[in-house]
Amino acid sequence: MRHPLTRELHDLLERGRDRQLRLAVTGLSRSGKTAFLTSLVNQLRHAGLEARLDLLPAAREGRLLGARRVAQQDLGVPRFPYDQAMSALDATPPRWPEPTRGISELRLVIRYRPSRRRLLGGETRELTLDLFDYPGEWLLDLPLLGHDYLSWSQAQQPTIGCERAGLFAVWHDAVSTLDPASEVDEARLAEIAEHYAAGLRAAREAGFSDLQPGRFLLPGELAGAPVLQFFPLPGIAEADRDTLAALPAQSLYATLARRFDHYLQHIVKPFYREHFRRFDRQIVLVDVLGALNAGPERFEDLSRALANLMQSFDYGRRSLLSRLFAPRIDRLAIAATKADHVTPEQHARLVGLLEALLAEPLKDLRFADVPVRALSLASIRATEAREVEQRGETLPALRGTTLAGEEVLMFPGEVPNRLPDAAFWARQGFTFTAFRPLPREGGALPHIRLDSALDWLIGDKLT
Numbered sequence: 001m002r003h004p005l006t007r008e009l010h011d012l013l014e015r016g017r018d019r020q021l022r023l024a025v026t027g028l029s030r031s032g033k034t035a036f037l038t039s040l041v042n043q044l045r046h047a048g049l050e051a052r053l054d055l056l057p058a059a060r061e062g063r064l065l066g067a068r069r070v071a072q073q074d075l076g077v078p079r080f081p082y083d084q085a086m087s088a089l090d091a092t093p094p095r096w097p098e099p100t101r102g103i104s105e106l107r108l109v110i111r112y113r114p115s116r117r118r119l120l121g122g123e124t125r126e127l128t129l130d131l132f133d134y135p136g137e138w139l140l141d142l143p144l145l146g147h148d149y150l151s152w153s154q155a156q157q158p159t160i161g162c163e164r165a166g167l168f169a170v171w172h173d174a175v176s177t178l179d180p181a182s183e184v185d186e187a188r189l190a191e192i193a194e195h196y197a198a199g200l201r202a203a204r205e206a207g208f209s210d211l212q213p214g215r216f217l218l219p220g221e222l223a224g225a226p227v228l229q230f231f232p233l234p235g236i237a238e239a240d241r242d243t244l245a246a247l248p249a250q251s252l253y254a255t256l257a258r259r260f261d262h263y264l265q266h267i268v269k270p271f272y273r274e275h276f277r278r279f280d281r282q283i284v285l286v287d288v289l290g291a292l293n294a295g296p297e298r299f300e301d302l303s304r305a306l307a308n309l310m311q312s313f314d315y316g317r318r319s320l321l322s323r324l325f326a327p328r329i330d331r332l333a334i335a336a337t338k339a340d341h342v343t344p345e346q347h348a349r350l351v352g353l354l355e356a357l358l359a360e361p362l363k364d365l366r367f368a369d370v371p372v373r374a375l376s377l378a379s380i381r382a383t384e385a386r387e388v389e390q391r392g393e394t395l396p397a398l399r400g401t402t403l404a405g406e407e408v409l410m411f412p413g414e415v416p417n418r419l420p421d422a423a424f425w426a427r428q429g430f431t432f433t434a435f436r437p438l439p440r441e442g443g444a445l446p447h448i449r450l451d452s453a454l455d456w457l458i459g460d461k462l463t
């Protein structure tokens with residue numbers, strides 16, 4: 001075995017020579033991470049043969065020779081389940097891959113022929129691409145690092161009366177009987193923490209996105225551990241800070257505050273330190289169409305979640321992120337996924353809407369000089385674009401098979417190219433039908449602009 005330091009040094013040298021790249025895929029649950037990574041690996045493995053990657057110059061010019069999977073380096077990170085995903089897509093009828101939780105990794109070695117004239121003579125080169133898939137929910141926790149338990153509790157006061165607050169009613173009733181100064185009852189605390197986690201899960205089920213702490217939703221091996229047993233205390237105020245701080249260690253307040261700190265130190269920070277900081281490039285996937293279909297309260301909620309999530313990419317010198325972790329990402333892509341749910345002439349509008357949704361974070365990124373590109377794509381295209389004649393007019397339409405197995409020909413509606421207004425919601429002008437993946441006859445997976453994303457994310461390393 002080689003010494004770990006030698007390994008890191010080796011990695012560093014390879015990176016310096018442009019031979020290695022760490023690319024992470026993130027996005028909230030169901031945004032399409034598994035589909036994206038599966039298709040990306042599939043396209044690269046078929047490069048040079050059946051893959052259609054015209055927007056990636058190395059592929060278009062016939063210089064991309066293919067890719068093979070090799071053993072990854074971080075042995076503590078689960079392997080991305082590519083084969084399982086492909087067997088679901090190849091089943092009869094085809095199925096979408098099972099959802100994954102937590103972080104996973106896959107290492108590809110891409111072989112290509114450099115374009116540079118001086119390298120005539122048939123030499124080939126290799127790029128090692130480390131791919132990571134991790135839940136965007138984890139990024140919702142970055143803002144927690146800017147809080148202590150008291151200020152976080154205050155920031156979490158629910159807006160009374162909205163649908164989302166209703167989902168926390170059981171927790172709210174239980175927590176309002178608690179006295180912060182009382183001696184902690186561990187069993188009772190665990191019970192109320194479970195009500196809080198249940199509220200978060202119900203909110204996610206109901207289509208909400210802005211949910212903290214992120215690890216409560218995807219606890220993995222931490223399920224049931226006391227580090228995940230805390231919640232905000234409603235009704236405590238800044239004016240009580242000194243009184244609260246003076247409470248004994250066995251008090252409810254001090255216990256909750258300790259667990260909050262533990263969560264930050266042992267869960268939030270290690271992710272940024274050990275993973276996030278080491279990614280060279282990232283793509284953030286957003287299911288804009290799903291949110292559009294879910295109505296105004298959820299759409300607004302997605303917008304808030306994205307604003308929180310994007311703080312993890314704010315490399316401004318004074319940002320929380322830069323102060324704590326000094327990351328060094330050099331390129332970012334933001335993609336509206338599942339573009340095959342709308343007819344092709346709507347795709348530009350979809351990008352417009354994505355940019356409107358992320359207007360503020362994008363401004364910050366540009367200011368911080370982080371190269372960023374917004375696009376729309378379908379990792380695994382499940383529909384076919386058609387045209388239909390109606391009263392002498394030619395109209396765009398989609399043809400696909402629903403999850404229930406019904407063949408449909410439809411026009412899903414217009415995508416607003418800026419933030420939807422009351423008139424849009426009143427019209428309810430958008431239908432989002434979940435489609436079954438298309439049956440495959442061998443070859444690469446069908447996609448829309450996955451090659452464009454690839455070009456932005458790795459194209460410059462294949463010249």
Ligand SMILES: Nc1nc2c(ncn2[C@@H]2O[C@H](COP(=O)(O)OP(=O)(O)O)[C@@H](O)[C@H]2O)c(=O)[nH]1
Pocket residue numbers: 027028029030031032033034035036096097098099100337338339340341377378379380381382383434435
């Ligand atoms: N039509 C279509 N549906 C997609 C596409 N990508 C993802 N989906 C749908 O979105 C669901 C969630 O995708 P998945 O990749 O599992 O999301 P993850 O939770 O971010 O990994 C899938 O089960 C599909 O139903 C796509 O490119 N086209």
Ligand SMILES: [Mg+2]
Pocket residue numbers: 033034035098099100101
């Ligand atoms: Mg997944």
